[in-house]
Amino acid sequence: MATEHLLLKACSISDQRINLKWWLHFVLFCLFFGVSFEEVRYILPEEMQPGSVIGNIARDLGLNVTELHSRRTRVVAEGTSQLCELDTASGNLLISQRIDREELCAQASVCILQYQLLLEDPLQVYSLVLDIADINDNSPVFAAGDIQLDLVESTVLGRRFPLESAHDPDLGTNSVREYKLSPNDHFALQMSTQINSNAYPELVLKKPLDREAEAEHILKINGIDGGNPARSGTASIHIRVLDANDNVPVFSQRVYKASVPENSASGTEIAKLNASDSDEGVYGEITYSFSHLSDKMGRIFEINPLSGEVRVAGAIDYEDASTHELDVQAKDGGGQASHCKLIIDVIDVNDNKPMIEIKSASANVAEDSKPGTMVALINIHDLDTGSSGRVTCTIPDNVPFKFVSEVKNYYMLVTDGILDRELEPQYNITVTATDAGSPSLFSVKVITIVINDINDNPPSFTQSEYNANILENQPGGTFVMKVKAEDIDHGTNAKILYQISKETQSEVSSFLTINSDTGELFTSRLLDYEQSVYFRIRVTAQDGGNPPLSTTCTVNAFIKDQNDNAPVVLYPVQTTGFIAEDMVPVEAPRGYLVTKMVAVDADSGHNAWLSYKIIKATLPNLFMVGLHTGEIRTVRAFMEDDEPKQTVVVLVTDNGSEPLSATATVSVVIGDGLPVLNELFEFADESQDSDDLTLYLIIALIAVSSLFILLISGVFYFKLCRRSYVYRSTTALPVFPTTYYPPSFTDVSRGTLLKDDRYDSFLTTGSWRGDFRFGSSTDTDTLKQRSAAYQKNTLRRASTDRAGLKVRAGASHPCYVVK
Numbered sequence: 158m159a160t161e162h163l164l165l166k167a168c169s170i171s172d173q174r175i176n177l178k179w180w181l182h183f184v185l186f187c188l189f190f191g192v193s194f195e196e197v198r199y200i201l202p203e204e205m206q207p208g209s210v211i212g213n214i215a216r217d218l219g220l221n222v223t224e225l226h227s228r229r230t231r232v233v234a235e236g237t238s239q240l241c242e243l244d245t246a247s248g249n250l251l252i253s254q255r256i257d258r259e260e261l262c263a264q265a266s267v268c269i270l271q272y273q274l275l276l277e278d279p280l281q282v283y284s285l286v287l288d289i290a291d292i293n294d295n296s297p298v299f300a301a302g303d304i305q306l307d308l309v310e311s312t313v314l315g316r317r318f319p320l321e322s323a324h325d326p327d328l329g330t331n332s333v334r335e336y337k338l339s340p341n342d343h344f345a346l347q348m349s350t351q352i353n354s355n356a357y358p359e360l361v362l363k364k365p366l367d368r369e370a371e372a373e374h375i376l377k378i379n380g381i382d383g384g385n386p387a388r389s390g391t392a393s394i395h396i397r398v399l400d401a402n403d404n405v406p407v408f409s410q411r412v413y414k415a416s417v418p419e420n421s422a423s424g425t426e427i428a429k430l431n432a433s434d435s436d437e438g439v440y441g442e443i444t445y446s447f448s449h450l451s452d453k454m455g456r457i458f459e460i461n462p463l464s465g466e467v468r469v470a471g472a473i474d475y476e477d478a479s480t481h482e483l484d485v486q487a488k489d490g491g492g493q494a495s496h497c498k499l500i501i502d503v504i505d506v507n508d509n510k511p512m513i514e515i516k517s518a519s520a521n522v523a524e525d526s527k528p529g530t531m532v533a534l535i536n537i538h539d540l541d542t543g544s545s546g547r548v549t550c551t552i553p554d555n556v557p558f559k560f561v562s563e564v565k566n567y568y569m570l571v572t573d574g575i576l577d578r579e580l581e582p583q584y585n586i587t588v589t590a591t592d593a594g595s596p597s598l599f600s601v602k603v604i605t606i607v608i609n610d611i612n613d614n615p616p617s618f619t620q621s622e623y624n625a626n627i628l629e630n631q632p633g634g635t636f637v638m639k640v641k642a643e644d645i646d647h648g649t650n651a652k653i654l655y656q657i658s659k660e661t662q663s664e665v666s667s668f669l670t671i672n673s674d675t676g677e678l679f680t681s682r683l684l685d686y687e688q689s690v691y692f693r694i695r696v697t698a699q700d701g702g703n704p705p706l707s708t709t710c711t712v713n714a715f716i717k718d719q720n721d722n723a724p725v726v727l728y729p730v731q732t733t734g735f736i737a738e739d740m741v742p743v744e745a746p747r748g749y750l751v752t753k754m755v756a757v758d759a760d761s762g763h764n765a766w767l768s769y770k771i772i773k774a775t776l777p778n779l780f781m782v783g784l785h786t787g788e789i790r791t792v793r794a795f796m797e798d799d800e801p802k803q804t805v806v807v808l809v810t811d812n813g814s815e816p817l818s819a820t821a822t823v824s825v826v827i828g829d830g831l832p833v834l835n836e837l838f839e840f841a842d843e844s845q846d847s848d849d850l851t852l853y854l855i856i857a858l859i860a861v862s863s864l865f866i867l868l869i870s871g872v873f874y875f876k877l878c879r880r881s882y883v884y885r886s887t888t889a890l891p892v893f894p895t896t897y898y899p900p901s902f903t904d905v906s907r908g909t910l911l912k913d914d915r916y917d918s919f920l921t922t923g924s925w926r927g928d929f930r931f932g933s934s935t936d937t938d939t940l941k942q943r944s945a946a947y948q949k950n951t952l953r954r955a956s957t958d959r960a961g962l963k964v965r966a967g968a969s970h971p972c973y974v975v976k
Contacts, residue, residue, distance in 0.1 A: 196284030197274075199250070202292045203258040208251055211241060211287070214274065215248025218283060222248045229277040232285065233516070233536065240270065241287065250285075258289045259326035263478065266328065277517050280534065282564045293331035293384025297323035299392035300449050304378075306360070306396045307492035310368040315361060319349065319496060321486070322357035323380025323390050324449040330383035339377035344396075346378070357496070360394070368398040399491065404435040406443045406487040408497040413485075415467070416502040419475040423468075427458070427501060430465035432487035439490035448484035448496060458483065458501075467499060475505040476540045507545035507594025513537050513602040516567075523609045524576040532558065533570040533604055537590045545594035552586050558606075570604070578608040579645045610647040612702025618642045618710040625678070628717045629686040637669060637678040640710060642698035649701040658695035658709050665692045668714070678712065686718040687759050720813025722759035724767055726821040729754070738802075738824045742831035743795050749833070751780065751825055754787035756809045766812035772820070773806035780805050780825070789823060801827045 197218055199211050215222045224230075225245040232243050232250070242253040262268035272285040300321055308318070325332045336358040338346035343364040348356050358378065374396040381389045408430065415428035434441045445465045447458070458481070459470040465487075481501040488494035518533040539546040550560055550568050557574030570586070584606045591599040618640060625638045644651040655676040657666045670681045676698070692714050699707040729737045729752070739752040758765040769782045776799065782789050789805065803825040810818040 196286055198286040198288060200288040200290055201256075202290045203256050204292060204294055205252045205256060207253060207255065211250040211252065213248050214243065214250045214285070218274075220248070220276075222246075224276075227278075228281075229517070231275055233273045233275045241272065243274070256289060258291050259295065261289065263326075275516065277534065280531070280564070280567070280569065282567060291328045291331055293327055293382060293388060295326045295331075296388035297325040297333045297380035297382055297390035299323050299378075299380065299390055302392055304392055304394045305492055306394060307399045308362070308366060308396055309399045309491070310366045312362055312366060314363065314365060317347070317349070318360040318362075319494065320358045320360055320378065320394070321392075321448050323392070325380070325382050325388075325390075327382065327384070332382055333380045334383035335381050337379040337381065341374065341376055343374060344376060366398050372398050374398070397492075404440070404489075405493040406432040406434045406489050406495045408432045408485075408487060408495060410497060412498045412500065414500045414502070416504055417469065417473060418504040418506050419473045420506060420508050421469045421473055423470060425469040427467045427469065428499060430460075430467065430485055430487070430497065430499065432465065432495065432497075434489045436489060436491070442490040443487050446486050446488070448486045450483065454481065454483070457481075460485065467501075473503055475503045475542070476509065479503050479505070505542050505545060507541055507592060507596070507598055509540040509545075510598045510600045511537055511539045511548045511590035511592050513550075513588055513590050513600050515602070515604065518604060520605070521607045521609045522572070522576065523611055524578040525611050525613065526572050526576060528572050528574060530572045531569050532572065532606055535568045535570060535588065536566055537568060538566050539592050541592065541594060545592055547593040548590050549593075550588065550590050552588055556584055556586055558584070558586060576608050578610045578647065579614060581608065582610075582647075583607050610650055612646055612650040612700060612704070612706055614644060614646050614650075615706035615708045616642040616644045616653050616698040616700050617708060618698060620710065622711045622713065625712055625714045626717055627680065627684055627714055629684050629719050630721055631680055631684065633680055633682050635680045637680060637714070638712075640671075640676040640678065640696050640698075640712065642676065642708065642710075644700050646700065646702065652701035653698050654701070656697050656699070658697040660709070661694045665694055668692060669694060669712075671696060684716050686716045686761070687722065689716060691715050718761050718764055720760055720764040720811060720815060720817060722764075722811075723817035724756045724758045724809040724811055724819045726809060726819055727755040727757060729821060729823055731821055736822055736824045738826045740826050740828045740831060741791070742833045743827050743829050744833050745791055745795065746833070747791055747793050749791045751789045751791060752823060754782070754789065754807055754809070754821060754823070756787065756819070756821070758811050760811065760813070764811055764813040768810050768812070770808045770810070771805055772808045773804075775800060775803045775805070779803060782807055789825075795827055799827065803827070 197212075197214060201211055205211075214220075215225060222245075225243070225248060230243060230245060232239070232241060234240075238254065240252070240254045240256055242251050243249075244251055258268050261270070268289040268291075270287040270289065272287065274283040274285050276282070304320060306318060323333050323336070333356075336346055336348070338344065338360075343362065343366060345361045345363045347359050347361050349359045350356050374394075376394040376396070377391060378394055379389050379391050381387050409432070413428055413430060417425065417427045430445060432443050432445070434443055444462045445460050446462060447455070447460060450458075456471045457469070457473060458467060460467050465485075467483075467485075480503065483499040483501065485497050485499050486494050487497070514536045516534045516536050519531075522530065522532055535550070537548050537550050539548050548566075550562075552558060552560060552570070557572060557576060558570055559573035561569045561571050563569070570588075586604045586606060588602045588604060589599055590601075591597050619642070620640075623638060623640055627635075627637055640655065642653050642655070644653055653676075654673045655671050656673060657669070657671055667681060668684060669678050671678050676696070678696075694712050694714065695709050696712055697707050697709045699705050729739070741749065741751045745751075754769060756767055756769075758767060766785075767787075768784050769787045770784070771780065771782050774780060778792055779795075779799065780789055780803070781792050782805075787807075787809075789807070805823040805825065807821050807823060808818055809821065810816050
């Protein structure tokens with residue numbers, strides 16, 4: 158809303174006193190000009206001392222003094238020098254430089270200085286007007302200290318001779334008010350007024366001249382201003398009495414008007430003045446000159462003394478002065494002169510580029526700043542007038558910023574979209590200010606705005622799922638693999654720390670440790686393939702933002718088997734002090750099945766592929782053992798001199814790169830009266846053998862084809878080997894007593910197997926009449942998992958009782974199923 162201010166600033170000047178009349182004019186002036194809308198106006202005299210108080214602007218505008226500093230309040234000048242400043246501590250407006258009204262405004266009747274009071278955060282602008290009042294600080298000065306006049310003695314009484322008036326830069330009552338002539342008998346002084354109301358003195362002849370009586374007259378003229386105290390200036394008038402020059406030069410016009418574009422080249426003609434004199438000879442010769450021309454004007458204009466042509470002598474600037482008034486004198490050879498006024502209007506041209514001033518700017522803006530956040534405050538103005546002074550301000554369209562202008566000549570640069578440091582970390586905004594002149598002029602300034610990062614992007618793993626192969630029995634601290642996450646944020650927001658996710662089961666999370674800085678995974682303890690073939694952990698990458706952001710990846714860990722378990726013999730049961738005896742008929746022919754060794758290995762694949770070998774026997778050539786079946790058969794028929802009780806020591810070896818083995822002792826008793834079972838006889842019928850051979854070939858062909866199909870299927874589905882077995886026995890085979898095997902074993906068709914199918918058997922075609930056949934419903938992996946605890950605790954404990962047991966790490970092998 159409008160704010161009205163009527164302020165009077167009285168300044169005490171130690172060496173001057175302002176009279177009552179001046180104060181009345183001052184008060185009337187304030188009453189007339191002191192009220193405006195949205196502005197505060199101060200009236201102050203010129204020549205106040207720097208530091209003098211003009212007024213308390215905080216009180217006059219109703220502002221809180223404490224707000225001035227916090228809102229970064231300051232006085233801003235547009236196109237003029239900064240002559241005042243604001244004391245934010247007290248709210249006083251102070252004089253900062255010498256103020257000379259004559260220098261600032263020349264002869265202008267009103268001297269107004271326009272400023273703006275700028276308050277930021279929030280933006281608020283007040284118009285500040287300083288009305289500079291004139292004081293009597295200049296004395297009248299005559300352009301010529303010695304005035305030369307030549308008068309003929311025949312000059313008629315009452316003849317007037319214009320004199321150059323004294324010049325006083327002050328205005329009003331402080332300008333020249335009267336002239337006084339020194340006492341004399343022949344001349345008097347009278348005032349005359351020009352069309353523009355300018356008064357000048359005229360010398361009037363009141364007594365006839367007599368050259369013979371007095372050839373020269375020397376007078377003194379004083380120009381006195383109306384100040385209090387009054388100031389004066391003096392010039393000498395030297396009058397020579399001559400013979401007849403009774404005509405003075407006469408101008409064709411008393412006032413000449415002309416116009417010239419600013420920045421016109423030197424020598425450009427502005428006007429041509431014309432004066433005539435009816436006299437002849439030297440009295441009719443006229444010379445032209447400027448009267449009361451200041452040094453500054455003398456550098457801008459020049460006049461040809463003979464032709465009266467006025468030309469441009471220097472740079473003309475419309476912004477300095479739009480109008481110039483020059484007094485021109487035409488003087489004849491007899492010393493008589495007349496005067497005229499030349500008024501020159503300066504035509505404004507578009508010679509000033511718009512000025513761009515950054516009043517306030519934020520070098521850094523957070524990327525989460527809301528649309529409409531102010532980034533910079535810009536003041537743009539043009540010293541030209543009219544269309545040349547109308548300025549438009551633009552920025553590129555491809556930046557998320559825009560201009561908002563709520564105060565004349567002030568533009569706020571605000572955000573106009575979503576900022577994303579990851580897409581554009583910095584903007585160099587080109588501000589272009591263009592005026593409406595013809596041709597138009599423009600100015601350019603670049604504002605650099607840096608986008609500050611916020612934590613708006615979580616880390617991202619290079620893979621959502623990692624696969625790691627870990628060899629069992631590796632010591633703690635063994636390197637497994639490295640996971641890597643990246644964060645497109647900056648600084649601490651992009652610093653990533655790795656950790657095992659809390660989502661991972663506590664038991665599994667203890668298998669591995671992670672380097673929080675590098676993402677490298679290490680084993681934290683020994684891993685056992687027989688206890689766990691596979692486990693999964695989740696790794697979390699968390700950035701350093703506030704609040705932090707995180708993401709998770711999955712690490713699938715596959716434990717690779719080593720040959721670290723020796724074979725364990727299940728049958729015959731080996732206990733201290735007792736060995737089970739197997740009965741065989743004395744009539745048993747060659748190839749008769751005596752018994753079958755059953756052994757298992759907790760490893761898998763090649764490491765669990767067992768082979769059997771007789772290393773010691775009572776009679777070396779009486780029995781043989783199947784290499785992979787463990788079947789003990791007769792090599793020949795029994796003879797009468799053979800001992801009725803035979804002992805065979807069998808070595809069971811696995812197929813690891815560093816093989817492990819176990820031994821078992823088999824006790825065989827040759828008994829009379831036992832029936833011979835044909836189905837346990839390997840060489841009963843040759844024709845049957847031939848038929849069986851054909852059948853075996855067909856079965857082998859089918860088996861090879863099946864294996865090929867299984868291999869292709871395994872490549873596509875990445876499945877683990879699946880295998881199972883079923884034990885079948887006849888009544889001729891011995892039945893394991895329940896006291897000779899652990900509770901977890903059970904008798905299937907009077908055979909020995911784990912109750913929950915924990916062990917794998919790898920058999921060859923040598924057991925064509927063997928007691929093991931493959932089933933199709935048992936999963937090897939399930940078998941391993943269910944038998945892990947028992948194999949580690951029971952089977953290893955049994956294997957440690959065997960002499961010569963060695964445990965070494967070997968390369969892993971694929972799983973083979975041999976029939």
